[in-house]
Amino acid sequence: xxxxxGPEAREQxxxxxxxxxxxxxxxxxxxxxTPIQRLVAxxxxxxxxxxxxxxxxxxxxxxxxxxxxxxxxxFRLGVPPYTPLVTWLEGGYLHxxxxxxxxxxxxxxxxxxxxxxxxxxxxxxxxxxxxxxxYPMAYAIARSTPPWRSVFLLLVILPFWTSFxxxxxxWIGILKNxxxxxxxxxxxxxxxxxxxxxxxxxxxxxxxxxxxLPFMVLPLYATLEKLDVSLLEAAADLGSRPFKTFLTVTLPxxxxxxxxxxxxxxxxxxxxxxxxxxxxxxxxLMIGKVLWSEFFSNRDWPVASxxxxxxxxxxxVPIVIFQHHxxxxxxxxxxx
Amino acid sequence: MQRRSPxxxxxxxxxxxxxxxxxxxxxxxxFNESRLVTVWGGxxxxxxxxxxxxxxxxxxxxxxxxxGVFSATIATVLGxxxxxxxxxxxxxxxxxxxxxxxxxxxxxPEVITGLSLLLLFVALETAIGWxxxxxxxxxxxxxxxxxxxxxxxxxxxxxxxxxxxxxxxxMDLGARPLKAFLVITLPMLMPALVSGWLLxxxxxxxxxxxxxxxxxxxSTTLPMVVFSSVRxxxxxxxxxxxxxxxxxxxxxILIAAWILWRQxxxxxxxxxxxxAEDKGRHATGRRA
Numbered sequence: 001x002x003x004x005x006g007p008e009a010r011e012q013x014x015x016x017x018x019x020x021x022x023x024x025x026x027x028x029x030x031x032x033x034t035p036i037q038r039l040v041a042x043x044x045x046x047x048x049x050x051x052x053x054x055x056x057x058x059x060x061x062x063x064x065x066x067x068x069x070x071x072x073x074x075f076r077l078g079v080p081p082y083t084p085l086v087t088w089l090e091g092g093y094l095h096x097x098x099x100x101x102x103x104x105x106x107x108x109x110x111x112x113x114x115x116x117x118x119x120x121x122x123x124x125x126x127x128x129x130x131x132x133x134x135y136p137m138a139y140a141i142a143r144s145t146p147p148w149r150s151v152f153l154l155l156v157i158l159p160f161w162t163s164f165x166x167x168x169x170x171w172i173g174i175l176k177n178x179x180x181x182x183x184x185x186x187x188x189x190x191x192x193x194x195x196x197x198x199x200x201x202x203x204x205x206x207x208x209x210x211x212x213l214p215f216m217v218l219p220l221y222a223t224l225e226k227l228d229v230s231l232l233e234a235a236a237d238l239g240s241r242p243f244k245t246f247l248t249v250t251l252p253x254x255x256x257x258x259x260x261x262x263x264x265x266x267x268x269x270x271x272x273x274x275x276x277x278x279x280x281x282x283x284x285l286m287i288g289k290v291l292w293s294e295f296f297s298n299r300d301w302p303v304a305s306x307x308x309x310x311x312x313x314x315x316x317v318p319i320v321i322f323q324h325h326x327x328x329x330x331x332x333x334x335x336x
Numbered sequence: 337m338q339r340r341s342p343x344x345x346x347x348x349x350x351x352x353x354x355x356x357x358x359x360x361x362x363x364x365x366x367f368n369e370s371r372l373v374t375v376w377g378g379x380x381x382x383x384x385x386x387x388x389x390x391x392x393x394x395x396x397x398x399x400x401x402x403x404g405v406f407s408a409t410i411a412t413v414l415g416x417x418x419x420x421x422x423x424x425x426x427x428x429x430x431x432x433x434x435x436x437x438x439x440x441x442x443x444x445p446e447v448i449t450g451l452s453l454l455l456l457f458v459a460l461e462t463a464i465g466w467x468x469x470x471x472x473x474x475x476x477x478x479x480x481x482x483x484x485x486x487x488x489x490x491x492x493x494x495x496x497x498x499x500x501x502x503x504x505x506x507m508d509l510g511a512r513p514l515k516a517f518l519v520i521t522l523p524m525l526m527p528a529l530v531s532g533w534l535l536x537x538x539x540x541x542x543x544x545x546x547x548x549x550x551x552x553x554x555s556t557t558l559p560m561v562v563f564s565s566v567r568x569x570x571x572x573x574x575x576x577x578x579x580x581x582x583x584x585x586x587x588x589i590l591i592a593a594w595i596l597w598r599q600x601x602x603x604x605x606x607x608x609x610x611x612a613e614d615k616g617r618h619a620t621g622r623r624a
């Protein structure tokens with residue numbers, strides 16, 4: 001701890017005016033240490049570090065290493081349903097060649113490449129739509145007066161606390177053929193036949209934007225709220241039009257929020273399973289769904305692992321950007 | 337609003353209508369007499385009665401609650417320790433790796449987390465015989481791992497904004513670091529711990545994908561039951577369940593917000609009072 005020297009020095013200073021009856025070290029420090037206290041004093045810091053560190057090594061890092069390993073194994077019938085890699089020692093060369101088969105299989109089959117590309121496209125378009133809806137919302141909340149601001153903020157956060165699955169499910173009732181929108185349009189006489197809305201790209205985008213919108217609004221709000229209004233006033237005083245001020249001052253200053261929000265939407269959307277499964281069409285194949293069926297329907301663990309590793313390769317750059325941004329943000333708040 | 341721009345008001349109205357419309361419709365139709373979810377057939381609470389007779393849903397709800405309470409609690413402990421490391425410990429060996437591991441679960445696609453944890457459990461079972469089969473334990477471990485990342489974010493923000501002077505004062509008065517942490521820092525972190533716990537509990541209660549991977553055949557969580565029933569089509573019973581979940585979440589959040597707000601106010605008052613008295617004592621002390 002950095003402040004260790006501070007208290008001691010102050011303690012010395014304060015003793016000079018302390019009443020003579022008070023023990024100089026305080027009541028706590030005079031008592032002899034119990035064995036447990038001695039352990040804590042000695043290894044406390046190490047224990048604090050070791051517990052979460054160990055947990056994450058065991059339940060976060062090690063699983064990835066295992067996925068990587070199994071992606072190089074072969075499918076077989078049995079328990080576990082993949083070949084061990086230990087036989088590498090005997091026929092290493094042969095095994096390695098066969099094991100790369102999972103990845104070659106992914107490259108070979110257009111299904112996987114299409115699924116990856118579709119996932120990236122869907123995630124990108126959803127992120128842009130969420131940004132277009134979320135930015136004005138965040139801006140409006142940040143510019144509202146304090147009591148309203150808290151209410152609006154609570155309203156943005158609240159959906160996040162209600163079940164994700166249920167919120168996706170709610171759209172089925174709205175979008176299906178005899179659902180709310182089609183019934184309303186037919187009653188108004190706008191259409192004669194129900195529009196196919198559910199299980200199309202439209203419903204897929206609606207579902208993703210709807211589910212991830214709070215993740216976009218909150219980081220945007222956090223940067224817009226801290227924006228110094230005097231900068232905007234200065235720009236206006238110097239004759240800048242509101243729209244130009246927005247483009248040259250507000251937008252660049254809110255860039256960190258844009259990056260954080262976009263990453264929070266884009267990365268999970270790439271691997272999304274529930275929304276494409278419930279709202280997406282049969283022809284929009286997303287990679288999360290492919291991994292799911294590879295695992296649960298085909299029970300091919302090695303190919304599922306290879307799909308996961310390939311997905312991670314796509315996501316490494318956005319994840320690193322996100323982490324870098326998080327770190328910068330944390331450093332700023334911890335320093336200030 | 338400083339300038340009531342009609343565009344901004346319209347955006348907010350549209351945004352909130354988009355966010356809340358579907359949920360409100362779901363609640364409305366849970367009181368629908370008709371089995372056809374989109375045709376109004378009169379007010380009825382029969383779907384709620386039917387919901388409470390559904391053994392499968394009730395059992396799954398119990399499993400989910402158990403997993404949620406355990407994983408939120410462990411995640412709060414681990415997440416608080418992680419936040420403490422990151423804010424107070426400065427440099428330690430492997431800090432970069434730790435930072436990566438604690439922030440990655442926030443954005444990691446669920447299918448990857450689920451698959452990797454399942455493969456770990458299977459590998460562990462073959463290697464050391466634990467966990468024997470999969471069930472509540474494995475779901476709890478999986479949920480703890482991603483919930484602790486969220487708890488860390490919440491606690492870390494609070495810890496960074498904390499006024500250290502009270503803690504330092506306690507140590508000046510002779511409290512050891514551990515005691516100062518337990519008596520001073522922990523109560524001041526309480527709002528973050530409560531919101532972290534609630535967040536973890538909600539995330540655990542909500543998770544379908546990771547639980548589907550790591551659950552054994554005998555343990556089914558609530559989202560798993562909801563998912564398989566939704567896949568077969570819309571059911572008014574699920575609307576009733578959704579309504580109950582939404583009301584539960586809303587009430588919990590409002591109560592938590594109110595309690596935290598009150599506690600915060602009381603603590604602020606107590607601290608400023610103590611500081612004022614302390615100042616007075618210092619003044620008389622110096623004069624004497």
